[in-house]
Amino acid sequence: MEQYIMKGGNPLVGDVTISGAKNAALGILAASIMTDEDVVIENLPDVSDINALLDAIRHLGAKVERPDRHTVRINARDIHAVTVEDEHMRKIRASYYFIGALLGKYKSAEVPLPGGCTIGSRPIDQHLKGFRALGSDVSIMRGAVIAHAIDLVASHIYLDVVSVGATINIMMAATMAEGETILENVAKEPHVVDVANFLNSMGANIKGAGTDVIRIRGVRHLHGTTYSIIPDQIEAGTFMCAAAVTRGDITVKNVIPKHLEAISAKLMEMGCEVVEFDEEIRVVGKPKQRHMNFKTLPYPGFPTDMQPQMTVALALADGTSVVTESIFENRFKYVDELSRMGANIKVEGSVAIVDGVSMFTGAQVVAPDLRAGAALVLAGLAAEGYTVVDEIGYIERGYENFEEKLRSLGACIERVDSEKEAQKFKLRVG
Ligand SMILES: CC(=O)N[C@H]1[C@@H](OP(=O)(O)OP(=O)(O)OC[C@H]2O[C@@H](n3ccc(=O)[nH]c3=O)[C@H](O)[C@@H]2O)O[C@H](CO)[C@@H](O)[C@@H]1O
Numbered sequence: 110m111e112q113y114i115m116k117g118g119n120p121l122v123g124d125v126t127i128s129g130a131k132n133a134a135l136g137i138l139a140a141s142i143m144t145d146e147d148v149v150i151e152n153l154p155d156v157s158d159i160n161a162l163l164d165a166i167r168h169l170g171a172k173v174e175r176p177d178r179h180t181v182r183i184n185a186r187d188i189h190a191v192t193v194e195d196e197h198m199r200k201i202r203a204s205y206y207f208i209g210a211l212l213g214k215y216k217s218a219e220v221p222l223p224g225g226c227t228i229g230s231r232p233i234d235q236h237l238k239g240f241r242a243l244g245s246d247v248s249i250m251r252g253a254v255i256a257h258a259i260d261l262v263a264s265h266i267y268l269d270v271v272s273v274g275a276t277i278n279i280m281m282a283a284t285m286a287e288g289e290t291i292l293e294n295v296a297k298e299p300h301v302v303d304v305a306n307f308l309n310s311m312g313a314n315i316k317g318a319g320t321d322v323i324r325i326r327g328v329r330h331l332h333g334t335t336y337s338i339i340p341d342q343i344e345a346g347t348f349m350c351a352a353a354v355t356r357g358d359i360t361v362k363n364v365i366p367k368h369l370e371a372i373s374a375k376l377m378e379m380g381c382e383v384v385e386f387d388e389e390i391r392v393v394g395k396p397k398q399r400h401m402n403f404k405t406l407p408y409p410g411f412p413t414d415m416q417p418q419m420t421v422a423l424a425l426a427d428g429t430s431v432v433t434e435s436i437f438e439n440r441f442k443y444v445d446e447l448s449r450m451g452a453n454i455k456v457e458g459s460v461a462i463v464d465g466v467s468m469f470t471g472a473q474v475v476a477p478d479l480r481a482g483a484a485l486v487l488a489g490l491a492a493e494g495y496t497v498v499d500e501i502g503y504i505e506r507g508y509e510n511f512e513e514k515l516r517s518l519g520a521c522i523e524r525v526d527s528e529k530e531a532q533k534f535k536l537r538v539g
């Protein structure tokens with residue numbers, strides 16, 4: 110089983126180029142099957158979730174070509190099925206986007222209930238409420254969502270909870286419904302805006318993405334396009350936190366600083382130096398960093414996908430911090446693993462009380478999910494001695510070339526798949 114092994118202690122220093130946003134790309138790839146014409150998507154992150162989604166698109170009958178690692182050309186003219194196979198989809202969350210895309214284009218979809226990280230109960234009731242409001246019959250049978258409509262008709266839909274997935278999914282279906290759909294209390298995340306911009310580049314008529322209300326005037330056809338995905342807010346934030354955790358000096362390149370404001374503000378509150386440029390941000394960690402409190406919230410609030418990485422930074426800061434997780438009820442599973450490294454964190458329901466310690470010591474830990482896995486790697490890079498992180502498949506769902514990028518910043522880290530290789534690494538680095 111593959112693991113990361115690392116020897117901590119090197120401050121990470123240098124520049125790192127951020128890849129395309131996984132969570133935008135997943136929505137965009139699913140939406141690309143809504144036209145019969147060629148769609149070319151650039152700045153695609155080469156991560157396992159994306160490759161799983163592309164496999165599912167191929168399986169539906171679409172042609173998928175990869176001129177290079179970060180570009181894909183999709184042609185869905187020959188799609189012969191509206192049923193997505195379970196084996197492709199259980200692993201990933203974004204399989205749910207096939208419901209909106211297939212329903213919009215073919216008025217019919219059969220898609221297994223989504224997988225993804227086990228960070229909470231993750232219902233999809235708001236997605237289904239939206240599809241029903243657009244005139245679709247929706248049922249759940251044999252572990253799949255089955256949706257059929259004779260015609261999709263526009264509707265006025267109010268989301269009871271702010272949901273990224275429901276916003277994007279309903280927006281996709283409504284793109285090809287008759288009339289103007291008004292979607293209220295929607296998510297405003299950068300990837301919601303990116304999917305809306307992508308659909309508009311295919312001829313959709315979507316206004317208001319990035320605000321609380323999205324208006325979608327349905328169109329009959331979508332056409333081909335070439336589109337470049339925005340940079341990954343969470344990958345960028347992870348490397349920004351790496352500078353704080355290792356007391357390093359990292360410039361994240363190819364980013365949109367506006368998307369990173371909540372993360373920058375919190376790092377500054379801890380005492381890090383944060384300098385913004387047009388498409389770059391430099392974060393300089395300081396020997397003494399301060400405690401602070403933060404709460405995860407929908408955008409523009411602090412992202413839940415950055416909660417573990419920022420908590421690791423606080424676990425090595427002076428004083429007591431309070432972290433409140435308001436989006437997913439089970440996103441502190443990594444705390445037990447972090448405690449093996451010497452962190453002093455007490456979890457009470459949705460709140461973690463973090464008493465900063467002066468150092469971590471290396472340990473063998475298990476990644477419980479994607480972002481927590483990345484956070485444990487950051488902790489290992491700051492710890493004294495060796496750390497082994499197991500279950501790195503989670504990390505590979507969302508970080509392209511993670512260990513290579515970390516190594517280019519001076520980290521002593523390797524991917525190994527046996528005890529023998531781990532021993533070799535230890536002998537080599539001493
Ligand atoms: C593939 C993808 O883009 N995943 C992201 C997406 O997940 P995902 O789309 O699953 O997250 P949502 O924004 O939908 O979830 C937000 C909250 O709403 C609740 N909820 C959601 C839908 C629903 O029908 N009913 C309901 O009650 C959820 O349980 C959660 O408490 O947004 C999350 C919140 O930013 C991120 O952590 C995930 O990385």
Ligand SMILES: C=C(OP(=O)(O)O)C(=O)O
Pocket residue numbers: 132201202203224225226227228414479480507
């Ligand atoms: C939780 C995440 O992904 P997913 O929703 O796909 O599980 C994430 O990207 O942090």
